[in-house]
Amino acid sequence: MDLIYFQQWVLKEYKIDLAAYKSNQLHRRILSLMSRVGVKTVEEYIKLLTSDPLQKQKFLDFITINVTEFFRNPEIFQELSNKIKSELNYNSGLKIWSAACSVGAEPYSLAMIVDDLSSRTNHRIVATDIDSTILQKAKNGEYVYSEIKNVSKQFLDKYFTVKDDKYCINSGIKKMVEFKKHDLILDNFESNFDLIVCRNVVIYFNADIKDKIYKKFSESLKKGGLLFVGATESIYNYKEYGFEKASTFIYKKV
Template sequence: MDLEYFKEWVYKEFRIDLKAYKPTQLHRRILSLMSRIGVNSVDEYINLLKKDAGQREKFLDFITINVTEFFRNPDIFNELRNKIKDELLPLNKNLKIWSAACSIGAEPYSIAMILDEIAPGGRHSIIATDIDKGILERAKRGEYSESEIKNIKNDQLNKYFKKQGENYVIDNKIKSIVTFKKHDLILDKYETDFDLIVCRNVVIYFNQDIKDDIYRKFHGSLKKSGLLFVGATESIYNYKDFGFDKASTFIYRKV
């Protein structure tokens, strides 16, 4: 399989830089996807992606790893809740937050619920970004299956969701806090003056140089004493190199 040729085509077609991904994992994921649909060569797969919108959507969803849920790793999310309450809100009553690689929106909506519970009077804003336009459209709808809301407590479910058929739709008050935008962590510019950046279970798929560059840009996007919240498999061991100190196991503070 000519992976380099495929990477170049994907970049031209979708503006997704697959060179940033760990090659072994990437190769395995692409081969797995091709095998599932019975495609035997790169050229055959490219031709399929050119003419079949459904297969393009499947490829983008597969390659951008849209796996998420509300309050993923609840104990760690509770730690974030405490940091927001004890460290960020005393400095600023109106928080500006970035949920990077937000997928179906479960993560930014989780944070919006936390803010409504601990600081309901604030004019908070959450910018939620992802590379996948289709997944952003789904996130804006705020409609979720029972399995996707499994970590939500009953009182939160009753307060923030309405059941429609088999699914649950999030309340407009929570939706209004979140603005969804398309953004590529590797290629696009970063906004600034964030109190908190949440980016979980994404950079593990990137090579080390890209990871380091993202952490440096996150540092530049945060206010002084702002927090970076990462995934449960993404401890930053050399966090001091990027201008952070450790606020908690998976939370880092800009110094």
């Protein structure tokens, strides 16, 4: 398989830099996709992706790893809530970034946390992803039970309405979140964030790309700001990026 040629084609057509991913993992994922649709060469697969919008979307979903749910790892989210209370000035309005937000479960979870802490405060949550189709689903704010199963009854009653077996986020929470298309590898980062949440994404990148992203996260945070990562993503050299450990999966910019 000509992986280099395919990477160059994906970068040109979809603006996704596959060279940033761990090559063995990526190779397996692409071969698995090709096998599922019954194509044997890169050229055949490119022809299929070009001609079939459904297969194109399946490829983008598979590569960009759109697996998510509200309050993923609830006990760790509780720890984040505690740190927001103790470390951040939430009564003056927080600027939060949910990076690689997928279908919106994560930024809406964050919105519920900060709204519950200080409902009259003007918080701004920026939610970004590389996938435009996924961002549209996020803006719609409609979910099935498997996606909201970790939401407490208190938050379900307060922030959702149920319509035809769909759980719909209320308009107040929707207004707190601004969705944007963004590539963590290729695009510039905003600054002055109180909190950046990026979970279960950086783990798929190679060491050089991880290093660049963590440096840019640090630069994008205010002094005293927090970085919240996934349950399998400890940053062992966190001091190199100007962080101290605030908790197992939470780092504070010093």
